[in-house]
Amino acid sequence: MAFNFIKKVFTFGPKPEEEHAPGAVETKALETELEPHSREENLPVAADLVPAEEVDTAGGPADDVAEDASIEELAEQAEAFTPVEDDVSEVLPPEMHVGDVGLVPLSLLEDEAELDTPAGSTLGETVPVAPSLQPEIGDEAEDDSVAELASLGETEETSAAELTAEADVEQQPIADRASPTEHEVSTPAEDDSVSGDISATPVLPKGFATGPAASESAPLVPASRLSWFQRLRAGLARTSSQLTGQIAALFTKRKLDDDTLQDLEDLLIQADLGVETAMRVTDTLASERYGKDVTGEDVSRIMASEIAKVLKPVAKPLQLDLTHKPHVILVVGVNGTGKTTTIGKLAAKLSGAGLKVMVAAGDTFRAAAIEQLKIWADRTKSEFIGTKLGADAAGLAYDAFEQAKAKKCDVLIIDTAGRLQNKAELMAELEKIVRVLGKLDPDAPHTVLQTLDATTGQNALSQVEIFRNVAGVNGLIMTKLDGTARGGILVAISAKHKLPVYFIGVGEGVDDLEPFEAEDFAHAIAGLGQ
Numbered sequence: 251m252a253f254n255f256i257k258k259v260f261t262f263g264p265k266p267e268e269e270h271a272p273g274a275v276e277t278k279a280l281e282t283e284l285e286p287h288s289r290e291e292n293l294p295v296a297a298d299l300v301p302a303e304e305v306d307t308a309g310g311p312a313d314d315v316a317e318d319a320s321i322e323e324l325a326e327q328a329e330a331f332t333p334v335e336d337d338v339s340e341v342l343p344p345e346m347h348v349g350d351v352g353l354v355p356l357s358l359l360e361d362e363a364e365l366d367t368p369a370g371s372t373l374g375e376t377v378p379v380a381p382s383l384q385p386e387i388g389d390e391a392e393d394d395s396v397a398e399l400a401s402l403g404e405t406e407e408t409s410a411a412e413l414t415a416e417a418d419v420e421q422q423p424i425a426d427r428a429s430p431t432e433h434e435v436s437t438p439a440e441d442d443s444v445s446g447d448i449s450a451t452p453v454l455p456k457g458f459a460t461g462p463a464a465s466e467s468a469p470l471v472p473a474s475r476l477s478w479f480q481r482l483r484a485g486l487a488r489t490s491s492q493l494t495g496q497i498a499a500l501f502t503k504r505k506l507d508d509d510t511l512q513d514l515e516d517l518l519i520q521a522d523l524g525v526e527t528a529m530r531v532t533d534t535l536a537s538e539r540y541g542k543d544v545t546g547e548d549v550s551r552i553m554a555s556e557i558a559k560v561l562k563p564v565a566k567p568l569q570l571d572l573t574h575k576p577h578v579i580l581v582v583g584v585n586g587t588g589k590t591t592t593i594g595k596l597a598a599k600l601s602g603a604g605l606k607v608m609v610a611a612g613d614t615f616r617a618a619a620i621e622q623l624k625i626w627a628d629r630t631k632s633e634f635i636g637t638k639l640g641a642d643a644a645g646l647a648y649d650a651f652e653q654a655k656a657k658k659c660d661v662l663i664i665d666t667a668g669r670l671q672n673k674a675e676l677m678a679e680l681e682k683i684v685r686v687l688g689k690l691d692p693d694a695p696h697t698v699l700q701t702l703d704a705t706t707g708q709n710a711l712s713q714v715e716i717f718r719n720v721a722g723v724n725g726l727i728m729t730k731l732d733g734t735a736r737g738g739i740l741v742a743i744s745a746k747h748k749l750p751v752y753f754i755g756v757g758e759g760v761d762d763l764e765p766f767e768a769e770d771f772a773h774a775i776a777g778l779g780q
């Protein structure tokens with residue numbers, strides 16, 4: 251069925267060593283690592299969940315949407331998606347058709363769809379462990395200076411409940427750590443046609459192998475590809491129109507001289523593209539057109555070409571090493587950057603392609619995040635593991651890994667609490683999650699994905715720096731590229747950090763996550779056609 255799609259966006263096989271997390275795993279005894287894993291309270295039922303306050307990721311298109319959306323809103327959002335249906339085209343995002351992936355002829359894909367149809371699959375039974383939860387709320391809130399937060403371009407509103415929960419967890423004796431049976435675990439109905447045991451080799455659809463070879467040659471279907479490109483262009487319209495408008499104004503009736511080159515460089519830097527890329531553009535322009543008349547379109551073409559050169563090395567598929575079983579993906583990032591939503595979108599792609607996926611609600615600081623992930627798990631037919639609000643996230647990660655192993659999941663995706671990079675304790679907890687996973691498999695987490703919110707502009711640069719050091723981030727997903735004027739930041743991040751960019755998010759729906767394509771992005775940002 252949709253394994254063709256997965257081959258486009260994920261690759262299989264061992265990951266190159268240089269992308270592994272640098273030195274994040276230590277060798278302390280596990281027992282001393284795991285914090286108490288439970289609080290006195292039990293897991294909440296949906297109605298009891300009281301969303302904690304969230305950080306405002308100022309200026310983003312999602313600002314209009316309450317981050318702690320009600321359960322009904324979340325259900326509606328997820329309801330719009332049905333991941334595995336009788337037709338392979340319904341597995342793929344609507345704007346993509348089976349031929350889009352450029353792997354095999356359509357006829358083969360239709361055969362795959364027939365083979366892999368999981369007719370009649372239903373949601374799995376939930377084994378709730380948790381009647382209700384009312385977290386203790388302490389009186390003391392942590393004081394962060396406004397200046398400190400402003401310097402990060404973020405507004406922090408950490409709730410007293412979060413801080414108290416964090417303190418409570420640190421106090422708990424190890425004996426109190428929740429056992430796996432105290433977690434909420436839900437399992438989708440068995441459906442071997444979707445996620446059979448692929449312990450030896452992945453169950454690939456007809457016509458596919460795990461090698462890299464077959465994926466490059468088959469023709470694309472222009473109509474569907476255009477459809478995605480048009481969406482990308484629409485998403486980046488604010489960024490590109492601002493940029494091209496200013497460039498056009500700069501080059502009206504002017505020959506290319508030192509002054510215009512300097513003005514152009516300034517303009518490109520202000521557009522978040524970064525100094526390095528700005529200089530590449532002006533150098534190339536100068537070498538080709540110095541002293542001559544130059545139009546805005548000339549500049550746009552050179553700009554697109556130089557941006558593509560910067561982006562091509564980082565536009566990589568997410569490499570899954572399914573021999574790990576599970577391949578563990580830890581998702582990290584600042585509050586509201588789209589971690590939970592992105593996990594839902596990834597789970598949809600993976601389970602839709604026939605892999606067995608478990609998602610773990612490691613964001614134990616926000617009740618709505620747990621419920622949000624549970625909804626995504628149900629809709630994407632993924633296994634789910636969650637724990638109590640305020641419980642130790644490292645303990646949950648450990649148990650999730652063991653359960654994913656026991657259930658022979660191919661991929662385990664672990665959500666984490668949004669944390670600001672200046673929150674020492676929260677960052678330490680993230681380090682601990684990485685350490686604890688490393689006890690079970692020295693290579694785990696195999697992928698550490700950081701989500702970045704495009705609307706935060708330059709602040710995203712420092713976010714990568716810090717999370718890379720703390721959690722060994724080895725891949726990026728940029729979200730909220732729809733409607734932002736700051737899409738250029740992805741170019742600056744790529745030039746500076748050179749980390750793989752696997753996907754980009756251009757909306758809140760399940761279809762709004764696409765593999766990152768350097769040429770497309772470069773053309774869209776420069777306001778050019780494909």
Ligand SMILES: Nc1nc2c(ncn2[C@@H]2O[C@H](COP(=O)(O)OP(=O)(O)OP(=O)(O)O)[C@@H](O)[C@H]2O)c(=O)[nH]1
Nearest residue numbers: 312585586587588589590591668730755756757758
């Ligand atoms: N416009 C737009 N909104 C997005 C995108 N990705 C996520 N969002 C929205 O951004 C908001 C925050 O997303 P979450 O997935 O809850 O972010 P998070 O990082 O898990 O947040 P915390 O749990 O607070 O750390 C939600 O309203 C999402 O629907 C995107 O690509 N485009």
